[in-house]
Amino acid sequence: MNTVNALGLACPTPVIMAKKEIEEHPGEAVTVLVDNEVARHNLEKLAASLGMSAAASGQEPNIAVLIVPPDSDEAVRAGQTECELMPASAMSDDYVVFFGKDIVGEGDRELGTNLVRMFFYSLTETDKLPTAIMFMNAGVKLPTLDDQVVEHLKVLASRGVRILSCGACLDFYKLKDQLKVGEVSNMYEIAQTIINSPKEVTL
Protein backbone atom coordinates (compact mmCIF):
# COMPACT_ATOMS: atom_id res chain seq x y z
CA MET A 1 0.00 0.00 0.00
CA ASN A 2 1.12 3.59 -0.68
CA THR A 3 2.14 5.57 2.36
CA VAL A 4 2.56 9.34 2.66
CA ASN A 5 4.62 10.53 5.61
CA ALA A 6 3.29 13.96 6.60
CA LEU A 7 4.52 13.84 10.20
CA GLY A 8 5.62 17.25 11.44
CA LEU A 9 3.92 19.10 8.59
CA ALA A 10 1.31 21.79 9.17
CA CYS A 11 -1.91 22.53 7.29
CA PRO A 12 -2.40 22.44 4.32
CA THR A 13 0.64 20.33 3.34
CA PRO A 14 -0.64 16.87 4.44
CA VAL A 15 -3.82 17.33 2.38
CA ILE A 16 -1.89 18.48 -0.68
CA MET A 17 0.60 15.58 -0.40
CA ALA A 18 -2.25 13.07 -0.01
CA LYS A 19 -4.16 14.54 -2.95
CA LYS A 20 -1.09 14.31 -5.16
CA GLU A 21 -0.49 10.68 -4.17
CA ILE A 22 -4.13 9.79 -4.85
CA GLU A 23 -4.08 11.49 -8.25
CA GLU A 24 -0.86 9.71 -9.21
CA HIS A 25 -2.23 6.30 -8.22
CA PRO A 26 -5.91 6.31 -9.11
CA GLY A 27 -7.93 3.45 -7.66
CA GLU A 28 -5.35 2.66 -4.99
CA ALA A 29 -5.55 3.02 -1.24
CA VAL A 30 -3.16 5.34 0.55
CA THR A 31 -2.16 5.63 4.19
CA VAL A 32 -1.24 9.13 5.38
CA LEU A 33 0.76 9.52 8.59
CA VAL A 34 0.11 12.79 10.42
CA ASP A 35 0.78 14.10 13.92
CA ASN A 36 -2.24 16.30 14.59
CA GLU A 37 -6.03 16.13 14.74
CA VAL A 38 -6.49 19.09 12.37
CA ALA A 39 -4.72 17.14 9.63
CA ARG A 40 -6.85 14.07 10.38
CA HIS A 41 -10.10 16.05 10.04
CA ASN A 42 -8.86 17.70 6.87
CA LEU A 43 -7.86 14.36 5.32
CA GLU A 44 -11.33 12.98 6.10
CA LYS A 45 -12.78 15.98 4.26
CA LEU A 46 -10.43 15.37 1.33
CA ALA A 47 -11.54 11.72 1.14
CA ALA A 48 -15.22 12.70 1.22
CA SER A 49 -14.73 15.32 -1.51
CA LEU A 50 -13.15 12.66 -3.75
CA GLY A 51 -15.89 10.12 -3.01
CA MET A 52 -13.44 7.97 -1.05
CA SER A 53 -13.60 6.55 2.48
CA ALA A 54 -11.28 7.48 5.31
CA ALA A 55 -10.53 5.62 8.51
CA ALA A 56 -8.20 6.96 11.16
CA SER A 57 -6.37 5.11 13.89
CA GLY A 58 -4.01 6.20 16.64
CA GLN A 59 -3.88 9.57 18.29
CA GLU A 60 -1.67 12.64 18.46
CA PRO A 61 1.19 12.61 17.65
CA ASN A 62 0.85 9.32 15.74
CA ILE A 63 -2.21 9.16 13.55
CA ALA A 64 -2.63 6.99 10.48
CA VAL A 65 -5.39 7.90 8.06
CA LEU A 66 -6.28 5.23 5.53
CA ILE A 67 -7.97 6.62 2.43
CA VAL A 68 -9.52 4.03 0.14
CA PRO A 69 -11.29 4.33 -3.19
CA PRO A 70 -14.91 3.22 -3.47
CA ASP A 71 -15.55 -0.42 -4.43
CA SER A 72 -12.15 -1.65 -3.27
CA ASP A 73 -11.84 -4.52 -0.79
CA GLU A 74 -10.54 -2.14 1.80
CA ALA A 75 -13.46 0.18 1.26
CA VAL A 76 -15.87 -2.55 2.20
CA ARG A 77 -14.17 -2.80 5.54
CA ALA A 78 -13.19 0.82 6.08
CA GLY A 79 -16.28 2.49 4.74
CA GLN A 80 -18.93 0.91 6.93
CA THR A 81 -19.03 3.67 9.47
CA GLU A 82 -17.91 7.24 9.33
CA CYS A 83 -15.04 6.74 11.73
CA GLU A 84 -14.15 3.11 11.92
CA LEU A 85 -10.96 1.81 13.41
CA MET A 86 -8.44 0.51 10.95
CA PRO A 87 -4.83 0.41 12.10
CA ALA A 88 -2.53 -0.46 9.25
CA SER A 89 -0.90 -3.15 11.39
CA ALA A 90 -3.76 -5.52 12.10
CA MET A 91 -6.01 -6.02 9.13
CA SER A 92 -7.28 -9.49 10.04
CA ASP A 93 -8.17 -11.07 13.38
CA ASP A 94 -9.33 -7.65 14.56
CA TYR A 95 -10.63 -7.52 18.10
CA VAL A 96 -11.50 -4.92 20.69
CA VAL A 97 -11.27 -5.02 24.48
CA PHE A 98 -14.06 -3.79 26.73
CA PHE A 99 -13.61 -2.89 30.41
CA GLY A 100 -16.79 -2.19 32.41
CA LYS A 101 -14.98 -2.23 35.78
CA ASP A 102 -11.54 -1.45 37.16
CA ILE A 103 -10.42 -4.97 38.12
CA VAL A 104 -10.23 -8.35 36.39
CA GLY A 105 -12.83 -10.86 37.46
CA GLU A 106 -14.83 -11.11 40.67
CA GLY A 107 -13.47 -11.69 44.17
CA ASP A 108 -10.53 -10.12 45.95
CA ARG A 109 -9.97 -6.46 44.97
CA GLU A 110 -6.23 -6.41 45.43
CA LEU A 111 -5.81 -9.51 43.29
CA GLY A 112 -8.16 -8.02 40.68
CA THR A 113 -6.08 -4.82 40.53
CA ASN A 114 -2.85 -6.74 40.07
CA LEU A 115 -4.44 -8.86 37.36
CA VAL A 116 -5.62 -5.82 35.43
CA ARG A 117 -2.09 -4.35 35.45
CA MET A 118 -0.62 -7.68 34.34
CA PHE A 119 -3.20 -7.96 31.60
CA PHE A 120 -2.24 -4.63 30.05
CA TYR A 121 1.45 -5.37 30.42
CA SER A 122 0.90 -8.69 28.60
CA LEU A 123 -0.95 -6.88 25.82
CA THR A 124 2.07 -4.64 25.24
CA GLU A 125 4.16 -7.79 24.74
CA THR A 126 1.90 -9.40 22.17
CA ASP A 127 1.97 -8.99 18.39
CA LYS A 128 -1.76 -9.21 17.96
CA LEU A 129 -2.92 -5.86 19.28
CA PRO A 130 -6.57 -4.94 19.68
CA THR A 131 -7.84 -2.11 17.47
CA ALA A 132 -9.40 -0.40 20.47
CA ILE A 133 -9.67 -0.63 24.24
CA MET A 134 -12.84 0.83 25.73
CA PHE A 135 -13.54 1.85 29.31
CA MET A 136 -17.00 2.31 30.82
CA ASN A 137 -18.46 2.71 34.30
CA ALA A 138 -15.73 2.08 36.93
CA GLY A 139 -13.42 1.02 34.09
CA VAL A 140 -12.66 4.70 33.48
CA LYS A 141 -10.66 4.72 36.72
CA LEU A 142 -7.92 2.80 34.89
CA PRO A 143 -6.84 5.37 32.24
CA THR A 144 -7.09 8.11 34.87
CA LEU A 145 -5.96 6.95 38.31
CA ASP A 146 -3.86 3.82 37.83
CA ASP A 147 -0.38 5.01 36.87
CA GLN A 148 0.85 1.53 35.95
CA VAL A 149 -2.07 0.86 33.64
CA VAL A 150 -1.65 4.35 32.14
CA GLU A 151 1.96 3.56 31.24
CA HIS A 152 0.97 0.33 29.47
CA LEU A 153 -1.89 2.09 27.68
CA LYS A 154 0.49 4.77 26.43
CA VAL A 155 2.68 2.07 24.91
CA LEU A 156 -0.38 0.53 23.24
CA ALA A 157 -1.60 3.93 22.01
CA SER A 158 1.77 4.67 20.46
CA ARG A 159 1.38 1.45 18.49
CA GLY A 160 -1.96 2.54 17.03
CA VAL A 161 -4.45 1.14 19.55
CA ARG A 162 -7.32 3.54 20.19
CA ILE A 163 -8.08 4.11 23.85
CA LEU A 164 -11.70 5.22 24.35
CA SER A 165 -13.18 6.32 27.67
CA CYS A 166 -16.89 6.94 28.15
CA GLY A 167 -17.36 10.69 28.72
CA ALA A 168 -20.50 10.35 30.82
CA CYS A 169 -18.68 7.86 33.09
CA LEU A 170 -15.69 10.22 33.48
CA ASP A 171 -18.18 12.96 34.41
CA PHE A 172 -19.93 10.69 36.90
CA TYR A 173 -16.70 9.83 38.72
CA LYS A 174 -15.47 13.45 38.29
CA LEU A 175 -12.38 12.24 36.45
CA LYS A 176 -12.68 14.11 33.16
CA ASP A 177 -9.67 16.37 33.79
CA GLN A 178 -7.58 13.40 34.94
CA LEU A 179 -7.68 11.35 31.75
CA LYS A 180 -4.02 10.60 31.07
CA VAL A 181 -4.22 8.60 27.85
CA GLY A 182 -6.59 8.20 24.92
CA GLU A 183 -9.71 10.12 24.05
CA VAL A 184 -13.11 10.89 25.51
CA SER A 185 -15.78 8.93 23.66
CA ASN A 186 -19.50 8.27 23.90
CA MET A 187 -21.94 5.38 23.92
CA TYR A 188 -22.66 5.70 20.20
CA GLU A 189 -19.03 5.44 19.18
CA ILE A 190 -18.29 2.64 21.64
CA ALA A 191 -21.35 0.68 20.52
CA GLN A 192 -20.38 1.16 16.85
CA THR A 193 -16.85 0.04 17.58
CA ILE A 194 -18.06 -3.16 19.26
CA ILE A 195 -20.64 -3.91 16.55
CA ASN A 196 -18.15 -3.40 13.74
CA SER A 197 -15.42 -5.48 15.28
CA PRO A 198 -15.36 -9.20 14.46
CA LYS A 199 -14.45 -10.05 18.05
CA GLU A 200 -14.91 -8.41 21.43
CA VAL A 201 -13.05 -9.39 24.59
CA THR A 202 -14.55 -8.51 27.99
CA LEU A 203 -12.63 -9.14 31.20
Next chain:
Amino acid sequence: MNDKLTRLAPNGGCAAKIGPGTLARVLRDLHFTKNDRLIVGTETSDDAGAYLLNDDTVLLQTVDFFPPMVDDPYTFGQIAAVNALSDVYAMGGKPLTVLNIVCFPQNEPGDMLREILRGGASKIEEAGAVVAGGHSIDDPVPKYGLAVTGIVTPDRLRVNSAAKPGDRLILTKPVGTGILTSAIRGGICPPEAEQAAIKSMTTLNAKAAQILEDYEVHAVTDVTGFSLGGHSIELASGSGVTAVIDTKSVPLLPDIIPLAQMGIVPGGAYRNRDFFASRYYDDTTEDSVLMMDLMFDPQTSGGLLISVADHDADAMISRMKRELATDCAIVGRIEEAGDVSLIFI
Protein backbone atom coordinates in the same frame (compact mmCIF):
# COMPACT_ATOMS: atom_id res chain seq x y z
CA MET B 1 13.27 39.19 -4.03
CA ASN B 2 11.38 36.38 -5.76
CA ASP B 3 12.14 34.21 -2.77
CA LYS B 4 9.09 32.70 -1.14
CA LEU B 5 8.44 34.75 1.97
CA THR B 6 6.03 32.21 3.47
CA ARG B 7 8.70 29.46 3.45
CA LEU B 8 10.16 31.20 6.51
CA ALA B 9 6.88 31.08 8.45
CA PRO B 10 5.04 27.92 9.52
CA ASN B 11 1.86 29.89 10.31
CA GLY B 12 0.76 33.06 8.59
CA GLY B 13 -1.52 35.98 9.34
CA CYS B 14 -4.12 35.87 12.08
CA ALA B 15 -4.03 32.07 11.84
CA ALA B 16 -0.83 32.48 13.90
CA LYS B 17 -2.75 33.91 16.82
CA ILE B 18 -2.53 32.03 20.10
CA GLY B 19 -5.84 30.15 20.38
CA PRO B 20 -8.57 31.87 22.42
CA GLY B 21 -8.70 28.95 24.87
CA THR B 22 -4.97 29.08 25.59
CA LEU B 23 -5.06 32.86 25.93
CA ALA B 24 -8.01 32.77 28.31
CA ARG B 25 -6.18 30.28 30.55
CA VAL B 26 -3.05 32.45 30.64
CA LEU B 27 -4.94 35.67 31.38
CA ARG B 28 -7.33 34.16 33.93
CA ASP B 29 -5.21 34.84 37.00
CA LEU B 30 -3.60 38.05 35.81
CA HIS B 31 -5.07 41.17 37.34
CA PHE B 32 -4.31 44.57 35.90
CA THR B 33 -4.53 47.77 37.92
CA LYS B 34 -7.86 49.54 37.47
CA ASN B 35 -8.05 53.15 36.39
CA ASP B 36 -11.26 55.14 35.93
CA ARG B 37 -9.91 56.83 32.83
CA LEU B 38 -9.35 53.49 31.08
CA ILE B 39 -12.86 53.26 29.65
CA VAL B 40 -12.23 50.18 27.49
CA GLY B 41 -9.74 47.68 28.88
CA THR B 42 -9.21 43.95 28.60
CA GLU B 43 -12.54 42.82 30.06
CA THR B 44 -14.74 43.02 26.97
CA SER B 45 -12.21 41.65 24.44
CA ASP B 46 -12.64 44.87 22.47
CA ASP B 47 -10.53 45.90 19.47
CA ALA B 48 -8.41 48.62 21.09
CA GLY B 49 -7.82 50.12 24.51
CA ALA B 50 -9.53 53.47 25.16
CA TYR B 51 -8.23 56.01 27.66
CA LEU B 52 -10.10 59.24 28.45
CA LEU B 53 -7.44 61.96 28.06
CA ASN B 54 -9.83 64.83 28.77
CA ASP B 55 -13.53 65.62 28.29
CA ASP B 56 -13.13 65.87 24.52
CA THR B 57 -10.60 63.22 23.65
CA VAL B 58 -10.31 59.47 24.01
CA LEU B 59 -6.89 57.97 23.27
CA LEU B 60 -7.07 54.66 21.34
CA GLN B 61 -4.17 52.19 21.38
CA THR B 62 -3.77 48.87 19.65
CA VAL B 63 -1.02 46.55 18.41
CA ASP B 64 -1.10 43.79 15.83
CA PHE B 65 1.67 41.88 14.07
CA PHE B 66 2.05 38.46 12.50
CA PRO B 67 4.12 36.22 10.20
CA PRO B 68 3.60 36.47 6.41
CA MET B 69 0.64 34.71 4.78
CA VAL B 70 1.51 35.80 1.21
CA ASP B 71 4.82 35.61 -0.65
CA ASP B 72 5.07 39.15 -2.01
CA PRO B 73 6.78 41.26 0.69
CA TYR B 74 5.16 44.56 -0.39
CA THR B 75 1.68 42.98 -0.27
CA PHE B 76 2.42 41.42 3.11
CA GLY B 77 3.43 44.86 4.45
CA GLN B 78 0.18 46.34 3.19
CA ILE B 79 -1.95 43.59 4.73
CA ALA B 80 -0.22 43.81 8.12
CA ALA B 81 -0.64 47.59 8.25
CA VAL B 82 -4.30 47.53 7.18
CA ASN B 83 -5.01 44.82 9.74
CA ALA B 84 -3.38 46.81 12.57
CA LEU B 85 -5.07 50.10 11.62
CA SER B 86 -8.44 48.36 11.48
CA ASP B 87 -8.79 48.19 15.27
CA VAL B 88 -8.82 51.99 15.51
CA TYR B 89 -11.54 52.22 12.85
CA ALA B 90 -13.56 49.60 14.71
CA MET B 91 -13.55 51.91 17.74
CA GLY B 92 -14.84 54.84 15.65
CA GLY B 93 -11.46 56.57 15.75
CA LYS B 94 -8.88 58.14 13.48
CA PRO B 95 -5.32 56.77 13.47
CA LEU B 96 -2.65 59.42 14.20
CA THR B 97 0.75 57.82 14.71
CA VAL B 98 2.13 54.34 14.25
CA LEU B 99 5.25 52.45 15.31
CA ASN B 100 6.61 49.70 13.05
CA ILE B 101 7.20 46.34 14.72
CA VAL B 102 9.66 44.17 12.81
CA CYS B 103 11.08 40.70 13.36
CA PHE B 104 13.33 39.57 10.53
CA PRO B 105 16.26 37.18 9.99
CA GLN B 106 19.47 39.22 9.61
CA ASN B 107 20.89 36.74 7.12
CA GLU B 108 18.03 37.25 4.65
CA PRO B 109 18.34 39.92 1.96
CA GLY B 110 17.47 43.34 3.32
CA ASP B 111 15.52 44.37 0.22
CA MET B 112 12.77 41.96 1.23
CA LEU B 113 12.36 43.76 4.55
CA ARG B 114 12.51 47.13 2.82
CA GLU B 115 9.61 46.05 0.57
CA ILE B 116 7.57 44.96 3.61
CA LEU B 117 8.07 48.37 5.22
CA ARG B 118 7.33 50.16 1.95
CA GLY B 119 4.05 48.25 1.63
CA GLY B 120 3.14 49.16 5.19
CA ALA B 121 4.05 52.81 4.64
CA SER B 122 1.75 53.02 1.60
CA LYS B 123 -1.27 52.06 3.72
CA ILE B 124 -0.24 54.20 6.70
CA GLU B 125 -0.13 57.16 4.34
CA GLU B 126 -3.50 56.26 2.82
CA ALA B 127 -4.93 56.20 6.35
CA GLY B 128 -3.57 59.69 7.01
CA ALA B 129 -1.33 58.50 9.84
CA VAL B 130 2.43 58.98 10.26
CA VAL B 131 5.26 56.65 11.23
CA ALA B 132 6.74 57.89 14.49
CA GLY B 133 9.34 55.15 14.89
CA GLY B 134 9.69 51.43 15.32
CA HIS B 135 11.62 48.51 16.73
CA SER B 136 13.31 45.55 15.06
CA ILE B 137 14.47 42.15 16.30
CA ASP B 138 16.61 39.49 14.61
CA ASP B 139 14.27 36.52 14.36
CA PRO B 140 14.26 33.48 12.03
CA VAL B 141 10.51 33.83 11.39
CA PRO B 142 9.65 37.24 9.87
CA LYS B 143 6.85 39.18 11.49
CA TYR B 144 5.55 42.66 10.81
CA GLY B 145 2.85 44.89 12.16
CA LEU B 146 2.09 48.17 13.88
CA ALA B 147 1.37 49.69 17.23
CA VAL B 148 -1.25 52.31 16.41
CA THR B 149 -2.34 55.36 18.38
CA GLY B 150 -5.59 57.07 17.45
CA ILE B 151 -8.14 59.45 18.87
CA VAL B 152 -11.91 59.76 19.01
CA THR B 153 -14.36 62.03 20.79
CA PRO B 154 -16.15 60.30 23.69
CA ASP B 155 -19.58 60.48 21.97
CA ARG B 156 -18.21 58.76 18.85
CA LEU B 157 -16.40 55.93 20.63
CA ARG B 158 -17.73 52.63 19.24
CA VAL B 159 -17.50 49.71 21.61
CA ASN B 160 -18.30 46.06 20.84
CA SER B 161 -20.55 45.68 23.88
CA ALA B 162 -23.64 47.85 23.25
CA ALA B 163 -25.64 45.94 20.63
CA LYS B 164 -29.43 46.13 21.21
CA PRO B 165 -32.20 43.62 20.50
CA GLY B 166 -33.79 44.47 17.15
CA ASP B 167 -30.48 45.61 15.60
CA ARG B 168 -29.34 44.21 12.27
CA LEU B 169 -25.78 42.98 11.75
CA ILE B 170 -23.80 44.23 8.78
CA LEU B 171 -20.48 42.75 7.63
CA THR B 172 -18.32 44.93 5.35
CA LYS B 173 -15.94 42.34 3.85
CA PRO B 174 -16.35 38.73 2.68
CA VAL B 175 -14.97 35.89 4.83
CA GLY B 176 -12.54 33.17 3.77
CA THR B 177 -9.03 34.65 4.05
CA GLY B 178 -7.87 31.84 6.37
CA ILE B 179 -8.85 29.16 3.86
CA LEU B 180 -7.42 31.08 0.90
CA THR B 181 -4.11 31.95 2.56
CA SER B 182 -3.75 28.25 3.46
CA ALA B 183 -4.37 27.43 -0.20
CA ILE B 184 -1.84 30.09 -1.28
CA ARG B 185 0.78 28.55 1.01
CA GLY B 186 0.00 25.14 -0.44
CA GLY B 187 0.35 26.49 -3.97
CA ILE B 188 -3.17 25.44 -4.96
CA CYS B 189 -5.07 28.73 -4.77
CA PRO B 190 -6.77 29.75 -8.02
CA PRO B 191 -5.22 33.09 -9.11
CA GLU B 192 -8.55 34.99 -9.18
CA ALA B 193 -9.31 33.87 -5.64
CA GLU B 194 -5.84 34.92 -4.49
CA GLN B 195 -6.33 38.35 -6.05
CA ALA B 196 -9.75 38.71 -4.40
CA ALA B 197 -8.32 37.76 -1.00
CA ILE B 198 -5.42 40.22 -1.37
CA LYS B 199 -7.76 43.01 -2.48
CA SER B 200 -9.97 42.40 0.55
CA MET B 201 -7.06 42.20 3.01
CA THR B 202 -5.41 45.37 1.68
CA THR B 203 -8.60 47.47 1.82
CA LEU B 204 -8.70 49.84 4.79
CA ASN B 205 -11.86 49.84 6.90
CA ALA B 206 -11.68 53.66 6.89
CA LYS B 207 -14.50 54.19 4.39
CA ALA B 208 -16.86 51.76 6.13
CA ALA B 209 -16.10 53.46 9.46
CA GLN B 210 -16.83 56.85 7.94
CA ILE B 211 -20.19 55.75 6.50
CA LEU B 212 -21.43 54.27 9.75
CA GLU B 213 -21.06 57.68 11.42
CA ASP B 214 -24.24 58.79 9.62
CA TYR B 215 -26.45 56.09 11.12
CA GLU B 216 -27.67 54.88 14.51
CA VAL B 217 -24.97 52.32 15.21
CA HIS B 218 -24.85 50.62 18.62
CA ALA B 219 -21.79 48.35 18.44
CA VAL B 220 -18.85 47.70 16.12
CA THR B 221 -15.98 45.24 16.04
CA ASP B 222 -13.60 44.08 13.35
CA VAL B 223 -13.46 40.45 12.29
CA THR B 224 -9.99 38.94 12.63
CA GLY B 225 -8.41 35.78 14.01
CA PHE B 226 -11.31 34.63 16.16
CA SER B 227 -13.50 34.52 13.01
CA LEU B 228 -16.95 35.89 12.21
CA GLY B 229 -18.43 33.36 14.64
CA GLY B 230 -16.05 34.18 17.48
CA HIS B 231 -16.23 37.95 17.14
CA SER B 232 -20.04 37.78 16.89
CA ILE B 233 -20.10 35.81 20.12
CA GLU B 234 -17.85 38.36 21.86
CA LEU B 235 -20.00 41.23 20.62
CA ALA B 236 -23.23 39.53 21.69
CA SER B 237 -22.07 38.31 25.08
CA GLY B 238 -20.46 41.67 25.90
CA SER B 239 -23.77 43.32 25.03
CA GLY B 240 -25.91 40.82 26.95
CA VAL B 241 -27.83 39.76 23.82
CA THR B 242 -27.99 36.88 21.33
CA ALA B 243 -26.83 37.30 17.74
CA VAL B 244 -28.48 35.37 14.91
CA ILE B 245 -26.38 34.92 11.76
CA ASP B 246 -28.01 33.86 8.53
CA THR B 247 -25.16 31.79 7.10
CA LYS B 248 -26.50 31.94 3.52
CA SER B 249 -26.28 35.74 3.49
CA VAL B 250 -22.63 35.95 4.61
CA PRO B 251 -20.49 37.21 1.69
CA LEU B 252 -17.78 34.69 0.75
CA LEU B 253 -14.49 35.02 -1.10
CA PRO B 254 -14.30 32.97 -4.33
CA ASP B 255 -13.55 29.22 -4.28
CA ILE B 256 -13.57 28.81 -0.50
CA ILE B 257 -16.37 26.24 -0.59
CA PRO B 258 -14.56 23.65 -2.76
CA LEU B 259 -11.28 24.33 -0.91
CA ALA B 260 -12.87 23.81 2.53
CA GLN B 261 -14.62 20.67 1.26
CA MET B 262 -11.31 19.17 0.18
CA GLY B 263 -9.80 19.81 3.60
CA ILE B 264 -7.97 23.13 3.22
CA VAL B 265 -9.20 24.31 6.61
CA PRO B 266 -6.69 26.12 8.87
CA GLY B 267 -6.08 24.82 12.39
CA GLY B 268 -7.38 28.12 13.76
CA ALA B 269 -10.86 27.30 12.45
CA TYR B 270 -10.93 24.11 14.54
CA ARG B 271 -9.53 25.92 17.59
CA ASN B 272 -12.12 28.69 17.28
CA ARG B 273 -14.99 26.24 16.95
CA ASP B 274 -13.82 24.18 19.92
CA PHE B 275 -13.29 27.22 22.12
CA PHE B 276 -16.69 28.75 21.40
CA ALA B 277 -18.51 25.39 21.25
CA SER B 278 -20.70 25.98 24.31
CA ARG B 279 -21.65 29.53 23.29
CA TYR B 280 -23.29 29.00 19.90
CA TYR B 281 -26.05 26.87 18.49
CA ASP B 282 -25.89 25.57 14.94
CA ASP B 283 -29.41 25.58 13.49
CA THR B 284 -28.35 25.38 9.83
CA THR B 285 -30.22 22.73 7.93
CA GLU B 286 -27.71 21.64 5.28
CA ASP B 287 -23.93 21.47 4.83
CA SER B 288 -23.48 22.12 8.50
CA VAL B 289 -19.83 20.98 8.69
CA LEU B 290 -18.90 23.15 5.72
CA MET B 291 -20.79 26.17 7.06
CA MET B 292 -19.09 25.97 10.45
CA ASP B 293 -15.68 25.74 8.72
CA LEU B 294 -16.51 29.00 6.92
CA MET B 295 -18.04 30.79 9.92
CA PHE B 296 -15.07 29.96 12.18
CA ASP B 297 -12.37 30.56 9.56
CA PRO B 298 -9.78 32.92 11.14
CA GLN B 299 -9.69 36.18 9.19
CA THR B 300 -6.70 38.37 8.46
CA SER B 301 -7.64 42.03 8.04
CA GLY B 302 -11.36 41.24 7.93
CA GLY B 303 -14.26 43.66 7.71
CA LEU B 304 -16.23 45.56 10.32
CA LEU B 305 -19.15 43.82 11.98
CA ILE B 306 -21.70 46.53 12.73
CA SER B 307 -24.79 46.33 14.92
CA VAL B 308 -27.09 49.01 13.52
CA ALA B 309 -30.61 50.04 14.50
CA ASP B 310 -33.19 48.22 12.36
CA HIS B 311 -34.64 51.46 10.89
CA ASP B 312 -31.22 52.47 9.53
CA ALA B 313 -30.02 49.06 8.29
CA ASP B 314 -31.38 49.18 4.74
CA ALA B 315 -30.17 52.72 4.10
CA MET B 316 -26.70 51.96 5.45
CA ILE B 317 -26.23 48.74 3.48
CA SER B 318 -27.37 50.29 0.20
CA ARG B 319 -24.91 53.12 0.68
CA MET B 320 -22.13 50.70 1.56
CA LYS B 321 -22.88 48.58 -1.49
CA ARG B 322 -22.50 51.72 -3.62
CA GLU B 323 -19.40 53.15 -1.97
CA LEU B 324 -17.31 50.25 -0.63
CA ALA B 325 -14.84 48.35 -2.78
CA THR B 326 -15.56 45.13 -0.88
CA ASP B 327 -18.53 42.75 -0.82
CA CYS B 328 -20.79 43.67 2.11
CA ALA B 329 -24.18 42.44 3.34
CA ILE B 330 -26.71 42.31 6.15
CA VAL B 331 -25.76 38.99 7.75
CA GLY B 332 -28.03 38.74 10.76
CA ARG B 333 -29.87 40.35 13.64
CA ILE B 334 -29.73 40.86 17.39
CA GLU B 335 -32.30 39.28 19.72
CA GLU B 336 -32.96 39.29 23.46
CA ALA B 337 -30.42 37.15 25.33
CA GLY B 338 -31.14 33.43 25.04
CA ASP B 339 -29.26 30.32 26.19
CA VAL B 340 -26.35 30.97 23.84
CA SER B 341 -24.67 34.10 22.47
CA LEU B 342 -24.95 33.13 18.82
CA ILE B 343 -27.34 31.11 16.67
CA PHE B 344 -26.47 30.17 13.08
CA ILE B 345 -29.44 29.69 10.80
